[in-house]
Amino acid sequence: MRFQQQSFASAALLALATASGLASAAASSWGFDDASLSIAARKGSEGIKEKLNQKTPLATPVALGSADSLKVALTAKDNGKGKRPHQAFVVLRDQDSGLEAPFPLTVKENGKAVVQISQKDLPAQLLLAGKPLKASVVIASFGSATGLNTPAFEVEIRLDPATPLPNYEKPLRYGKRPEIHHIFRSDPRSPPKVISLFFTLAVAATVPALFIGWALLGANLNHLTKALGAAPLSHASFFGSIVAMEFVFFMYYTSWNLFQTLPAAVVVGAVAVLSGTKALGEVQSRRLAGER
Known part of the structure; x- marks a missing residue:
């Protein structure tokens, strides 16, 4: 009888430990820390450097000129520990059209990641956007850890007035088209x-x-x-x-x-x-x- 009680207790403790392990694994999530945004301006101009917060995006948009370079550096963390995720991007999105352009971060094994973006890297649609581009940080990987997709800052594109605007033609999209009213040709007439x-x-x-x-x-x-x-x-x-x-x-x-x-x-x-x-x-x- 004592042996059966000890076996039941051991099985209960094992089940409790397994449930705790699963709960802790399910509760883990991706995030980032030690994040900063810097803009290397052209010669004679002062650069910009801001700290990024995972929970609160920057209050004011940052300006990206034609000769500037935007750099984002951060440390990707899984449940508070620096780790290399399977995917890490900075995604720029047009507020009007919803068009997005992802820029992958170069990530090390300890989770430190960096990416640089300039105007030449942006598609013509984003360069011609009428509103500041919204930038989000996307981090995810295989496993049970919850991925991250959070807004971080906004980018205002400032084109060079001396440079012609990029050419952009709206692509043909498949969708509902105007109704076609076919006009049949008139019946053939009799000869004179x-x-x-x-x-x-x-x-x-x-x-x-x-x-x-x-x-x-x-x-x-x-x-x-x-x-x-x-x-x-x-x-x-x-x-x-x-x-x-x-x-x-x-x-x-x-x-x-x-x-x-x-x-x-x-x-x-x-x-x-x-x-x-x-x-x-x-x-x-x-x-x-x-x-x-």
Whole structure:
């Protein structure tokens, strides 16, 4: 019984120690200390040096001229101990557009880090920003430690008035575009009436020529009654389909479109083929019988 009690106590202490270790690991977080901001000005000008605080950003923006160099130095710490993180950046952000530009810090094993930024390192969009750029310090790494992303200071860009402004064209973004209203071209117009009348008369002139040809070739109209008597439906349908096809072409020329013309032409053409086969077969049978 005593052995069981001691084992239970040991297990409870081990669980408590494990829970405490996990709680302390979860409570660890990244931060920085011994931070400073300095601006190396051009010759003849005094530089600026400010201390940075993790919790409170600088109250006034620092000016960065065309020949100046901004330097940020700090010590990255994990749960109060200097350590090299996996990622450490100073991020400059445009307040209006939200565009950000990260600048990685060079970090040693003891956590000491430094980065230098000049105007030539900034993209054209940030150089043309209308408001001071907000600068944040971002530190994070693998593991359970909470990363850091805190505002540290603001940078006011002062361009050289003697230097032309950098060229910047807004990139094409995929998104909602204005609605496109397609304008279809107007329907094709009929040819001039003079041309249409000329070809109409030319076609009409072939009708007398047809009758003259029949007379010269010895056409026998007496066979009309025989043909209608032998196959009245076939001959009437065949002749009617020819007239109907001409009517379809006329309607297509005057008002119909292609989608209206094709179904009608298919139906009339089918009637012409079926009736024409029987009608011409009847004519062939009379010719074979010797009738002229």
